[in-house]
Amino acid sequence: MFLSKFVPILAAMTLTPGAVANDSRSDWTGYDWRMVKLAECQDLGSSAPCHIFHGKWDWKRNQWVDLILAHGSGALQVEVILTNYDLKDDDYVCVVVLFQNQAKANVAAIHFNEHSDHQTASTAAKSFPISESRAADIAQIAVGTKQCRDGKDQDKSTYAQVFRAITAD
Template sequence: MGGTASRGIGKQSFALHHDVMSDSLNAFSLAIGLLASDPTVNPGEWRDYVWTAQPIGTCLQDGRCPVTRTRWDWKRDQRVEIRIAPGSKGITVTNRLINNDPSDDDDVCVTVLFRDKAGKSITVFHENRHAFPRTDTATTSVVRKAALKSITSIAVGTKQCRRGAHEDDDVYRRAQKRTR
């Protein structure tokens, strides 16, 4: 009987140790990503994102916009590619999630701030999507037509949305209201 009790405690201790290690690894991964985050981005309410700022010059007028590449998980081969292009109904945003990890799946938040010369957000794109192991998927959305000539840069923010599929939906709604 004593052996059974100690084995049960050992399993609980292992589970607790595993949870602590997992939380520590997640915090370490976030810290590495945040250190790589572009300090020129003022994200406001968008918390725990890693930001990549990309000047776009006049690409929304001439249609030759650069692809922005970043990651959502800094310890695995899990990447994001953002392509933007002008369209008749607005700005077309293609959000590609590339998950080369064989076993890890995540909810991924991707936010694009379309900014003017002063760094103020003119319009915003946000998507929270699930990335299954070993998948390469893309979605295309149209962001409302804003003052295209005023947009001089984009800031792409990514993170694992650990609170699920609707994390940051409220932040997105508030950002949309501010940029109308």
């Protein structure tokens, strides 16, 4: 079911063995951060998808973010499902997924900025290549969510900055 809904948007990400960036959670303004225990996704090297996150993007409304993670064919695949039960409110929703090592340094990052219409559910997915050895470095996953009031381009520059830090030699 995961792969049938999967709409690949390839984030061209080349991770070199020595490329690591500091924990960038403080670079993302206004996000609500939650840590995902890797135990919730027992075998990150498995292609079987796992549901790693369920939370609201707007605390006062019935609007939900779910994240599904899979790893296979040398790529991490993250699917975001936005479920908006609100009768009138539509939003741009930003979701950041930081894959971090034991020292909380970023190994990989992915950013979604998707629009959610009222009373709908929508799915978007991103995939990026990562070697098995780099995937083995992942010790925790940090998920940040927020309503992106400034629209579809909000936080693209922050993602570019974080991406550069991860991919720098």
